[in-house]
Amino acid sequence: MVEKKIAVRSQDANQRRVLDRATRQRRLTRQLDALEKDNFQDDPHASLPQLAKRLPQFDESNESGKKRKKTRGDHFKQRFRKNFQALLEEENLSVSEGPNYLTACAEPSKLPQRHFCAVCGFPSNYTCVSCGARYCCVRCLGTHHETRCLKWTV
């Protein structure tokens, strides 16, 4: 029991893989991007055969008779299919003057960074040598090594 506890921390430092700053930053960015996702599961309709899409839907059957005047040409349609990033680039804000979407973003906080255990969420005092994640006790470090540390989850 005692031996096992020690094993978590006292691995030979030379054998341990240590992530560099750029990689750590990339992982953080990925984590933050994941927090912007609408869904984590696949579209439940994605696995359906294409044919299913053409089946009449009850709510549409009575509408299709008199469709409103359509103003959507090809050009129109294309303009309606841009994602956020494309629209942002199109605005060309970095060269424009005055306050805009980019300048309105809040500045970095002047308060000191606070640290929380990546496993249990309580305040933490220690940093994982390999990946830079925070942990609060040996038990959490063990969990961290087993589940996340150098494994590319989430």
Place this chain on the structure above:
Amino acid sequence: MTTLVLDNGAYTAKIGYSHEKVSVIPNCQFRSKTSRLKTFTASQLDEIKDPSGLFYILPFQKGYLVNWDVQRKVWDHLFGKEMFKVDFSDTSIVITEPYFNFTSIQESMNEILFEEYQFQAALRINAGSLSAHRYFQENSSELCCIVVDSGFSFTHIVPYCRGKKMKDGICRINVGGKLLTNHLKEIISYRQLHVMDETYVINQVKEDVCYVSQDFYKDMEIAQLKGEENTVMRDYVLPDFSAIKKGFCKPREEMNFTGKYKTGEQILRLTNERFAVPEMIFHPSDIGIQEMGIPEALVNSVNNLPEEMQPHFFKNIVLTGGNTLFPGFRDRVYKEVRSLTPTDFDVSVVQPHNPICYSWEGGKLLSENPDFDEMVVTREDYEENGHYICEEKFDI
């Protein structure tokens, strides 16, 4: 002529005729595992009996309208005979859009409102401007106010002086309700139960149990205690959508501190998650978003404005948006802004009775304003002058 007011949020649309009440309706489409052929639009959410694993199709990305196909479907549903039965030949619309909206989105919006739906007149405006309008109507002696709008996609802090927004003071924090729900999902999935697919359920958990801590590190200590002493801990009973239609918190007296219940229901045990999640709005840097939290950003924004106006902003802070409904939100904002401002300034933080619909109510008031007809762009105007006239008239 009737006026339809639509606060077109990224998560819910707040919609209603100016002479009627407001309805809050999901501004998105859904797909469910159980009904595999149908896509549900907006209020059809109620038809889904088992919303586990509910799949969202949202028209907004990062707070900006990008998916027009979805938005059109939702609007068709809202304006159509199932809901508001809009008579376009006799209706004007007041519709909201985000700060610094992109030009192409604005033009698409003009085209759809005037050419496709054929509204007789339209006013595009920021939701915060409607909130400020409402605030100034109720507090007519005040010259300035600063609106904190914390919604689904992000949080904006916007100073208004005599009804005009002060663009230089606008500040955006990229933390909103969506991020909070996703973060809660992530930590619950890592710590106890895989719920990554359950956005709908976990959003409900967030609304039911999360709160804003008044003393963060003290609550952290309490949350670490064992048994009865841990007054933060809650056991949340998850819905199974047959016997239990909606999740709920186990009453404290029924709580079993060993965490083992004889009844078969699924339990989530929540401790520091309850307040660490809303804490993101106050300290985005806790999860690595290097931005100021609300109080710091608010004080920073005001300090960059003309000195003689500053005291007026501090005593007119208005909180709107769904996130402000977390218990303790107002008190925390007050406490931190108070401690960051000189003592000779008054600080007052107002939380409206219904912070979600506050801007809609502002839109209703605005449509009754005698100047309203001057502010809108009519369809003839638009047909004569195109996008130019909208750009001229709308203060966006």
